[in-house]
Amino acid sequence: MMEEEELEFVEELEAVLQLTPEVQLAIEQVFPSQDPLDRADFNAVEYINTLFPTEQSLANIDEVVNKIRLKIRRLDDNIRTVVRGQTNVGQDGRQALEEAQKAIQQLFGKIKDIKDKAEKSEQMVKEITRDIKQLDHAKRHLTTSITTLNHLHMLAGGVDSLEAMTRRRQYGEVANLLQGVMNVLEHFHKYMGIPQIRQLSERVKVAQTELGQQILADFEEAFPSQGTKRPGGPSNVLRDACLVANILDPRIKQEIIKKFIKQHLSEYLVLFQENQDVAWLDKIDRRYAWVKRQLVDYEEKYGRMFPREWYMTERIAVEFCHITRAELAKIMRARAKEIEVKLLLFAIQRTTNFEGFLAKRFSGCTLTDGALKKLESPLLSTNPFLEDEPAPEMEELAMEKGELEQPKKPKVPDNPFHGIVSKCFEPHLYVYIESQDKNLGELIDRFVADFKAQGPPKPNTDEGGAVLPSCADLFVYYKKCMVQCSQLSTGEPMIALTTIFQKYLREYAWRILSGNLPKTTSSGGGLTISSLLKEKEGSEAAKFTVEELCLICSILSTAEYCLATTQQLEEKLKEKVDVSLTERINLTGEMDTFSTVISGSIQLLVQDLDAACDPALTAMSKMQWQNVEHVGDQSPYVTSVILHIKQNVPIIRDNLASTRKYFTQFCIKFANSFIPKFITHLFKCKPISMVGAEQLLLDTHSLKMVLLDLPSIGSQVVRKAPASYTKIIVKGMTRAEMILKVVMAPHEPLVVFVENYIKLLTDCNTETFQKILDMKGLKRSEQSNMLDVLRQRLPAPPSGAEGASSLSLVAPTPEQESSRIRKLEKLIKKRL
Numbered sequence: 157m158m159e160e161e162e163l164e165f166v167e168e169l170e171a172v173l174q175l176t177p178e179v180q181l182a183i184e185q186v187f188p189s190q191d192p193l194d195r196a197d198f199n200a201v202e203y204i205n206t207l208f209p210t211e212q213s214l215a216n217i218d219e220v221v222n223k224i225r226l227k228i229r230r231l232d233d234n235i236r237t238v239v240r241g242q243t244n245v246g247q248d249g250r251q252a253l254e255e256a257q258k259a260i261q262q263l264f265g266k267i268k269d270i271k272d273k274a275e276k277s278e279q280m281v282k283e284i285t286r287d288i289k290q291l292d293h294a295k296r297h298l299t300t301s302i303t304t305l306n307h308l309h310m311l312a313g314g315v316d317s318l319e320a321m322t323r324r325r326q327y328g329e330v331a332n333l334l335q336g337v338m339n340v341l342e343h344f345h346k347y348m349g350i351p352q353i354r355q356l357s358e359r360v361k362v363a364q365t366e367l368g369q370q371i372l373a374d375f376e377e378a379f380p381s382q383g384t385k386r387p388g389g390p391s392n393v394l395r396d397a398c399l400v401a402n403i404l405d406p407r408i409k410q411e412i413i414k415k416f417i418k419q420h421l422s423e424y425l426v427l428f429q430e431n432q433d434v435a436w437l438d439k440i441d442r443r444y445a446w447v448k449r450q451l452v453d454y455e456e457k458y459g460r461m462f463p464r465e466w467y468m469t470e471r472i473a474v475e476f477c478h479i480t481r482a483e484l485a486k487i488m489r490a491r492a493k494e495i496e497v498k499l500l501l502f503a504i505q506r507t508t509n510f511e512g513f514l515a516k517r518f519s520g521c522t523l524t525d526g527a528l529k530k531l532e533s534p535l536l537s538t539n540p541f542l543e544d545e546p547a548p549e550m551e552e553l554a555m556e557k558g559e560l561e562q563p564k565k566p567k568v569p570d571n572p573f574h575g576i577v578s579k580c581f582e583p584h585l586y587v588y589i590e591s592q593d594k595n596l597g598e599l600i601d602r603f604v605a606d607f608k609a610q611g612p613p614k615p616n617t618d619e620g621g622a623v624l625p626s627c628a629d630l631f632v633y634y635k636k637c638m639v640q641c642s643q644l645s646t647g648e649p650m651i652a653l654t655t656i657f658q659k660y661l662r663e664y665a666w667r668i669l670s671g672n673l674p675k676t677t678s679s680g681g682g683l684t685i686s687s688l689l690k691e692k693e694g695s696e697a698a699k700f701t702v703e704e705l706c707l708i709c710s711i712l713s714t715a716e717y718c719l720a721t722t723q724q725l726e727e728k729l730k731e732k733v734d735v736s737l738t739e740r741i742n743l744t745g746e747m748d749t750f751s752t753v754i755s756g757s758i759q760l761l762v763q764d765l766d767a768a769c770d771p772a773l774t775a776m777s778k779m780q781w782q783n784v785e786h787v788g789d790q791s792p793y794v795t796s797v798i799l800h801i802k803q804n805v806p807i808i809r810d811n812l813a814s815t816r817k818y819f820t821q822f823c824i825k826f827a828n829s830f831i832p833k834f835i836t837h838l839f840k841c842k843p844i845s846m847v848g849a850e851q852l853l854l855d856t857h858s859l860k861m862v863l864l865d866l867p868s869i870g871s872q873v874v875r876k877a878p879a880s881y882t883k884i885i886v887k888g889m890t891r892a893e894m895i896l897k898v899v900m901a902p903h904e905p906l907v908v909f910v911e912n913y914i915k916l917l918t919d920c921n922t923e924t925f926q927k928i929l930d931m932k933g934l935k936r937s938e939q940s941n942m943l944d945v946l947r948q949r950l951p952a953p954p955s956g957a958e959g960a961s962s963l964s965l966v967a968p969t970p971e972q973e974s975s976r977i978r979k980l981e982k983l984i985k986k987r988l
Contacts, residue, residue, distance in 0.1 A: 455469065
């Protein structure tokens with residue numbers, strides 16, 4: 157019991173003496189020790205094992221125990237000494253606290269005494285400086301009074317002088333004096349309650365009003381509204397009067413400018429009245445020549461009369477533009493039927509040239525508060541008139557090289573006068589749009605006639621399929637129209653022109669490209685875009701000649717060129733049109749049309765080669781494979797297929813060299829069409845002997861090698877086939893080989909044969925298994941037993957999965973789905 161109590165006491169003591177790691181670290185730093193007994197992680201068992209590592213060392217146990225007891229005794233003595241030394245600590249602490257409180261009280265008393273003395277000192281300083289502050293206030297008030305009296309004297313004298321100089325029309329002195337009087341009067345705003353000050357202010361206002369009326373009268377006398385200008389020209393009096401007008405109410409200055417410009421342009425309104433011959437568009441040059449002469453005349457006679465900051469020359473030109481725009485709009489509305497395209501373009505060209513002349517001559521600073529904001533587009537404009545447009549031939553070349561794929565950033569307009577006159581032509585641009593519609597219609601008709609006259613393009617084996625030259629001519633004409641129209645307007649006319657472009661892009665796709673694709677025996681007339689993707693139904697199509705294959709490739713290359721160029725055309729149109737109208741530029745439908753032509757052309761090429769291989773596959777299915785006695789070289793039908801491939805593929809590849817990706821699409825589509833058909837015919841080869849199956853396996857491997865080499869067959873430059881194409885060939889033809897290996901395998905025992913079938917064909921099902929059994933020539937009773945074994949081995953299929961076909965190599969492509977939908981539509985139309 158004593159031992160248990162001691163153990164409990166030790167555990168309680170250890171729990172009490174459990175220190176945190178921070179405290180333990182601090183103790184170790186203050187009292188460093190190497191004794192294991194002082195370690196925080198002291199382990200008694202390890203310590204004892206250290207003291208007595210062996211049984212022989214237990215002989216010294218008494219000595220070790222005595223040492224530990226001695227150490228315990230010393231620790232007890234030290235603890236006792238420390239405890240006794242702390243007996244008087246509490247009393248000493250209370251005494252020290254009392255002494256500290258007394259010291260604080262003494263310090264507080266001293267601080268209070270210092271504060272009282274500081275307050276007394278501050279009061280004494282205030283009494284001393286009170287008189288000084290009074291003297292400072294008196295000095296400041298006296299200075300203000302003297303200054304105000306001086307200003308009052310200056311104001312009174314200035315008002316008297318101003319009135320006298322006004323009567324004598326001494327405008328040069330009045331300009332300097334009036335500004336000074338206005339500055340002095342600002343100091344008396346807070347004294348307006350004083351009658352005398354208010355009276356002086358009213359006299360200044362009256363003097364300003366009289367000055368304004370007098371200056372306006374002087375200008376009216378010098379430049380009367382009716383009659384001619386005074387022969388003496390401008391005077392120094394009027395020049396000084398303009399300086400005074402700068403100080404007066406801004407309305408005075410505006411009235412002077414307005415009357416002068418109106419009088420200066422009065423002759424223009426008479427010379428170019430609506431009923432005058434020179435007012436019509438064919439003589440529009442005379443308007444601009446007249447104003448240029450007037451500007452030169454103004455500079456010579458009146459350039460020094462008006463201050464430079466009035467920009468009178470620019471104001472005259474701007475007002476002339478506003479009047480001209482209104483007059484031209486009115487006369488064009490009255491004589492709209494007489495406007496022809498050439499006349500309209502001539503007038504617009506001369507007008508834009510004049511606007512360019514104004515931009516070079518003037519800064520446009522007078523337009524910031526005028527009506528031009530209503531005429532111009534937002535700041536970020538894409539007006540091509542403000543860009544350096546390359547020649548159409550150079551841009552066409554850049555399009556062919558793909559250098560215009562990225563749209564340019566819009567330029568900040570550097571012609572603030574653009575549209576100030578030419579905006580009046582915009583309502584009549586429908587004449588230009590209708591003309592372009594007619595010209596493009598004639599151009600398409602000429603393309604059709606030229607194609608019929610010249611015939612299809614010659615085979616090209618060096619640089620790829622020849623692009624029809626008509627498409628380059630079409631886009632060059634489009635470029636010319638786009639640049640020309642954007643110089644006329646960047647608004648609704650550009651949208652109308654875009655609609656015309658869309659119309660004739662579709663016309664080109666239908667009449668030039670789709671309309672000239674070779675005909676097949678299954679269709680009575682030319683192929684249309686809607687029928688290009690339809691697969692053969694019923695009769696086989698006749699094989700295309702080399703010229704027809706080249707024509708299909710040429711149309712495909714042309715459609716690809718048109719697709720890329722149409723995309724660039726859309727980007728350029730969005731650059732030219734106003735930012736608010738960019739969303740209405742959309743040529744996606746036309747690009748889809750060209751994509752459809754491309755898909756249809758590829759489908760025609762696939763159908764042609766596919767149909768050429770059909771007789772060979774039919775011959776394969778009709779051979780007596782059970783009678784084959786030995787395995788030889790590849791069969792004749794394989795040779796026939798390879799021959800057709802070697803005849804067609806090099807021609808197609810060479811003519812699609814410039815559009816390599818579409819040749820790859822052709823190869824992939826042919827593989828997706830040929831391999832399922834080959835497997836279908838393979839299942840028709842029944843019954844097959846072991847030797848016949850070996851021969852078929854050899855033929856299948858030969859076809860596999862040819863198909864893998866199909867992209868570069870007959871080419872001097874051997875290229876690695878695309879990975880996507882190789883994957884399709886390997887997957888499809890490997891499946892055909894596995895089918896034949898299953899056929900070659902012995903059908904007994906049944907379980908081994910079924911397991912071999914499941915192992916070789918990953919997409920195995922009962923339908924394929926049934927066909928393989930038919931190829932082996934087994935009886936129905938044997939087949940029934942094998943099918944039962946297979947059903948036991950196969951997992952239960954989901955509903956409807958048993959009848960799913962496993963012949964397709966890959967999931968149906970979008971083109972195949974589209975073809976099936978079109979077949980269904982055709983059947984519905986026939987029944988309707």
